[in-house]
Amino acid sequence: MFRLFRDSLGACLAPQGSVVCIGAFDGVHRGHRALLGRVRERADALDVQAIAVSFEPIPREFFARSTPLPRLDSARGKIEQIRECGIDDLLLMRFNAALAAMPAEEFVEQILINRLEAREVWVGSDFRFGHERRGDIDLLREMGEAHGFRAEVFAEFALAGSRVRSSEIRELLAAGEFAIAARLLGHPFRIGGHVVHGRQLGRKLGYPTANIRLGRRTSPINGIFAVRVHGVAAQALPAVASLGVRPTVDGVEPLLEAHLFNFDGDLYGRRINVEFVAKLRDEEKFSTLEAMVEQIDRDAAEARKVLAASQPDSPPDAGTHPVRIRSSGVLA
Template sequence: MIIFRKLSEVKEKLRHPAVTIGNFDGVHLGHREIFRRLTGKARAQGGVSVVITFTPHPMQVVSPGTGVKLITTTTEKEALIAAAGIDYLLEIPFDWNFASIPATQFVEEILVGTIGMESLVIGYDYAFGRGREGDVNLLRALGERYGYTVDLLEPISNGTTIYSSTAVRNMVGAGDVKGVLSVLGRHYAVTGTVIHGDQRGRVLGFPTANLCVQKDLLPAAGVYAVKAAVGHDHFDGACNIGTNPTFDGHRLSLEVFLFDFDGDLYGREVTITFIERLRGEMRFPNIDALKEAIARDVARCRAILGAPESSAGQADPGRDLSGRQGE
């Protein structure tokens, strides 16, 4: 896939392009259906498929107070769009000047004049341009003038939930990491760098890696069964998101205990894939009660993930493991 990160990089009109436009945050199953239709359209007209998106997300510019939490980073979104077989990705820098461009001007100067669009595929709820005036009616009217076709996809769902980025955000935010698979099309994941935490691993007997993550969207506070990738190595694990109320904590943290891992993780990048939520965050009366709960959580995670029992889940509380996984 060829990526253009600004309009000036498009030096000439593309070959019989089929185009779609959107934010495509999350690249969920609805987006992937749009891409499937797009690539099919491109093949039918002997041309190329083109995805046009914006960076940063327009809501972060025009309505920053809404606090939209993105499902995917730019790098993740690029990789997912490439995996859908798209030929070209145009990432248009979005600011207030661009937001003020009328939809008709966007079509005439960019879609037709720069890209050479011959067909357009859009989702049922998409609109663009100043005041979101670029709806399907305007696009079809302009298509008659400039000779491109417009395909509108009706809402796509799993029978209960319409595929949308909002639905994904709501489900992840509520901790429904198992249910979101049916909308997102994959398990939700975050990537972070292992940093120094509060060094409680030696006390609790389950050393954890404390992650500084790249995303604002985290699952609800609680305990999760997870898969973890460290470089080319993969591990099962148990993850806790929360403020550590048993220790009167206030700062939100994400910590993961990797089963059967032995090594130093400080400074390394770890990707956590959330499989299932076990429970919400709890405050325990003392450290012994917390240790017993963690042991139960680890056993349940092993059962969910199909990992065999091992001594890693029964670490000696007296053993200094704080420098191993990160905490």
Template sequence: MIIARSLDRIPDEVRPSAVTIGKFDGVHAGHRAVLAELLAASEQRSLTPVVVTFDRNPLAVLRPEACPENLVSLGQKLELLEEAGVAATVVLEFTRELAAWTAEEFAERVLATALEARLVLVGADFRFGARGAGTVDTLRELGAVHGFEVQVVGDVLADGGRASSSRIRRLLDEGDVEHAALLLGRAPTVRGEVVRGLQRGRELGYPTANLAAESEGLAPGDGVYAGWLTDSSAPGTPRYPAAISVGSNPTFDDVTRKTVEAYVLDEDLDLYGHHVEVEFTRRLRGMVAYAGVEPLIAQMGQDVAEARQLLGAPAPDGRGSSTGG
């Protein structure tokens, strides 16, 4: 996939184009439906399918106090767009200067000049230009001037409601990773480097791979989950069943931030410094403060047994470990 990070770096082969515009946070089922229509229309008209997106949520600049956490990082978003079949993505740096462009300026600079758009696909509630003054009707009027057609894509319904990034965030916050996966079209995932933790998991008999604080992707609400760990640094990128803890362990008082720790079932692995992906399949329980270490260890044993059953992992010959905290 071609990635252009400014309008003056778009290669000639991208033009003429069919374009869709948006944040595409999560590249969820609704986004994928739009992308499928974009790809079909592009093939039919011999145009290049292009996504125009931003390097950050516009609210991060306009109203930082109201800006939600991203479901995925920019890097994850670009990878997901490429997997969906998009030929080129234009990543605009969202600044106050860009936010001040009128709808007419945006259409002329981005769609008409930079991309030579012939078709633009947007949702019915699409707004653009300074203060969101431009509507779908505005876009159609500008399309008549600049030679592009506007096609409106309806909402995608999934799991009994509209597929949206805000709905997915609510589900993740509630720990409902199963329904979030239905809207995403894949399991919720975070990825990052395995770093050295407090070694408490090792002391308790369940060594965990601890993800760095700078990990990519939005982790679900505090609790214990069944899922999978993929070692992206190892040959063949092996994938292992895991019991995963999210949050600060309330039994102890020395964990000051939300952490993601994965105990890989029945494997003796050295994962320090490795980049891994952690998928969340099902929530097992909430985070509980136990009155001592022994009941905590007993509960961890139950968590591992339940995760094993849910994931279809075979019974162990002996307990393995994943080197970490």
């Protein structure tokens, strides 16, 4: 049974011991999955719990507030994917000023020893932790000898000779290289969320959309895209989507809007996942709504062609019976 914990303090989560890995795990890409798989393997060998330690917000988000970090996935998505990797417990620590100021030695004693009873600790080659990032693999090994746990560096996971990194995947997505990014992620890039009410303008223009707010999350992409929408029907549905601030209609808040082709149903409150297949163009401001609709017509036609020529992903992660749609917005 998978368990999620948020607090660093409290009773020991693994009285019989654990094998632990630590990381930001943004996107839970193929390198992350290889590490999580090793932890599961070692935990089975030692007959102890497999535990992942991560942070929300991601430390880079916390320290770079003026330049928000584009996220590959939401906190919810990260939790779901770590659970899928067979991990028993996830300690998703609240990264705040207090945790940032915690000395590395205290982190080891309080988290790895007292909270997790670690037998083995696995980290990436560039892992740093504690106040001013003073903790590293050498400190882990030194303290491990004193407290009875092993510290190991997981061999870098590479494809075609290149290490799989979240930063590289963000760059690929920003460049519209969705197929290559999907190979590194191990799955297509998606943005999920609950469908919310829009301004109803899209319906009036003939393009009703299912809208997802990004909240505090910063997306690595923006523009107009050919997409597939999961969580509506048994199979993913083809669509054209806009992700941005909608300059033509004076939008401010970033919004993901997806117009599902040949579909009429009510999606308000439904959780959906939008899979990005190809970028069609950048977001732009039009002089009139008529000019914008003409461009949306062209975008929709292009999206249909792109999706017809590409192979859909494996079975969608959520499927329910089709229903009526009344969500609306506007592609801009």
